[in-house]
Amino acid sequence: MVIALVALAAVAHATWNLAIKRTGASGAVFLWLTFLLGAVLFAPVGIASIVESGAAWLPLAVVSGGLQVGYFFLLQHAYRQGDVSVVYPLARGTGPLLSVVFAIILLGERPGIHALVGAAVVITGVVVIGLAGSRGGAVHLPGVLWGLAVGVLIAVYTLWDSNAVINGGMPPLGYYWAVVCAALLLTPAVVRRRAAVLPTIRRHWLVVVIVGLLSPLAYVLILLAVQLAPVSVIAPAREVGVVLVSLAGWLWLREKHPVQRLVGAVVVLIGVALLAL
Secondary structure, three states: HHHHHHHHHHHHHHHHHHHHHHHOOOOOHHHHHHHHHHHHOHHHHHHHHHHHOOOHHHHHHHHHHHHHHHHHHHHHHHHOOOOOOHHHHHHHHHHEEEEEEEEHHHHHOOOOOHHHHHHHHHHHHHHHHHHHEEEEOOHHHHHHHHHHHHHHHHHHHHHHHHHHHHHHOOOHHHHHHHHHHHHHHHHHHHHHHHHHHHHHHHHHHHHHHHHHHHHHHHHHHHHHHOOOOOOHHHHOOOHHHHHHHHHHHHHHHOOOOHHHHHHHHHHHHHHHHHOOO
């Protein structure tokens, strides 16, 4: 069950990241549209969850909404600086590494030795992929640095949200719907750019739908998974999406150095298999 949730989340997450990179969609208006769509699509389950559980935890969701907005802006900038098959693996590798460390320190988790080895193998594979040469054959330092920065923010919101769901007993569906709604705090910035709303819809309507649907879906699946298994196991297991992005970066976006990326992808899969034990 846990592996299925994580696998579906990885596919959804990889898909919307590739859509953003492929189209170059970015900016406050684009983000606001994706959050608005997610808030509407998930409203029935979100409202039902809040009615059932109460709303005392909504301030935590507001903080998480701010972190999500920062994450999306940082990710967009990172994709403008480097290849998706560099930025994505480094971000997805740094985040789980820090998540494992802080889950042990802050949440008191005690994963078994096979889980720790699996996490280390996953992260090693991610780094192998991420440090493959790009943009002419040399490692592109800005892409690497921004990928690492995204990874740090991933670790922050992963620990924040996991603590809310695990220790706070907050319902994943209601909680993340509230997070998506909180991200609509971007509205004042969009009002100032309202002339760009219709052009953005006409130009990027498909990627708005993809991100608006798959981004909340992917994260809700992970929040459900962390209720069934430790964060220190779930966070690295999510990185099977790195394999998908690496293949797509080579086959679809024509990025360089496929051999090193594929070797890293195999290492990631071995690590995920260890986690599955």
